[in-house]
Amino acid sequence: MLHLRLITPSDRTDAVVRLIEGTVGTAHLAVLPGAARNPVGDIVLVDVAREAGDELISGLCDLEIDKSGSIAVENIDLSLSKRAEKAEYDAPGEGVDAVLWEQLAEATHEESTLSVTYLAFITLATMIAACGVVLDNAILVVGAMAVGPEFGPLAGLSTALVRLRPRLALRSLVALLVGFAVAMAVTVLFSLLMDGLGLFTEARLEGDRPNTAFVYAPDAFSFVVAVLAGIAGTLSLTSAKSGLLVGVAISVTTVPAASNAAVALSYGDTAQTIGSTNQLLLNLLGITVAGTLTLLTQKYLWAKQRQRQRQRQR
Structure with missing residues (x-):
């Protein structure tokens, strides 16, 4: 109620x-x-x-x-x-199936606003993930994924496309683009600092990394997982089951891909930088497409259900 x-x-x-x-x-x-x-x-x-x-x-x-x-x-x-x-x-x-569109628009508006707190979370998540990819530590990578706040702007973009709200779409795009740009730039500097301290080495980045090599090697499964996570994340928002968003966050390789691209860039590794960037863009696209289609489907199904209810009342 x-x-x-x-x-x-x-x-x-x-x-x-x-x-x-x-x-x-x-x-x-x-x-x-x-x-x-x-x-x-x-x-x-x-x-x-x-x-x-x-x-x-x-x-x-x-x-x-x-x-x-x-x-x-x-x-x-x-x-x-x-x-x-x-x-x-x-x-x-x-x-549980009902969508409160005004509530969704308000929630995504708040989550997709570029703020100091948002920049802090996405930057810290990217730096944590940088430690994870260099050390080939899956626990750190998963932790960074959970900290990353990028699903908010992605959900905001999907909501804006369905509700035809250009301001929300622009706000979400700015949060995504500026957020990842700042996070990656700071992580490049962080990587150089860690290298100067002897904690990061190019040999570790270029060596065998069985637990984290996937972040710079996008394939069909990357897009499939992004689509599935986008559906799950959108459903968790519309059904008010926000606790499920943590599971969604650690399903998609956005923050780890951005961190690997930043570390690779600091060492001049063009191949890994491009591969990680492609992984990042593929995941962002998959989540946005899935979220938009999920909202459109929910909108259609709920409208049909209302129509049947009105017909029964007559």
């Missing part, structure tokens, strides 16, 4: 209440006339089944409550109510 807290102008409260009462899957409606002070208006509280949430939020946006008032949405962890059970039973579909 979701809990909605609305601030509505007094002249639109009746329309909001009618919309809520006409939405299948709502419960616990409460109206507090004149309770809001900033902005001035009424407060409307309601619980709604997750699978009916997107329809209700879209209707509220059509009434321009997001512009003239406020729409706040919270997840309800526990609701002991027969009315809530009935609302979930009456609502079409399953809550």
Whole structure:
């Protein structure tokens, strides 16, 4: 269940209440006339089944409550109510399959913003991965993959393509391009420093690395895994199962490929630099394509489900 807290102008409260009462899957409606002070208006509280949430939020946006008032949405962890059970039973579909498009757009907007924290995480992840590829240490590589924040902008790009939001697309591209450029540039300097300290050597980079050689040798499996991870990551976002993103992060060779390219560049190894860069681009493309197609499929299937539900109600 979701809990909605609305601030509505007094002249639109009746329309909001009618919309809520006409939405299948709502419960616990409460109206507090004149309770809001900033902005001035009424407060409307309601619980709604997750699978009916997107329809209700879209209707509220059509009434321009997001512009003239406020729409706040919270997840309800526990609701002991027969009315809530009935609302979930009456609502079409399953809550885990529902996509809250406004919530997704807001989440990906935040995750795809180029910030100091984002740059710090992606740079640290790339530097950790650099240690992993030079030492041929799979544990360090996996750890770096888990730290990397690059799935946020990739999900933002997929969402922007489906929702036709050019600003989100531009924001996501800037975060990806600038983020990896800064991370790789810093890792080149880090590699030179480590070489000067005798901790990195060209012989280690060029030697036999059975655990990490895959990061500069892209093949068909690289794209296949990226596509599968892109599907899993998108589903984890839309179903609110964000914990699964860690598994997605350690499935795709983005950060390790960037780190290997940076270390190879510091030693002038053109072959490994190009191979790692190709691996990086292939994975980024695979995740973006998979994420976009997954969202389009979810959008289509959910629209068909709503259509069947309306036909049954008639």
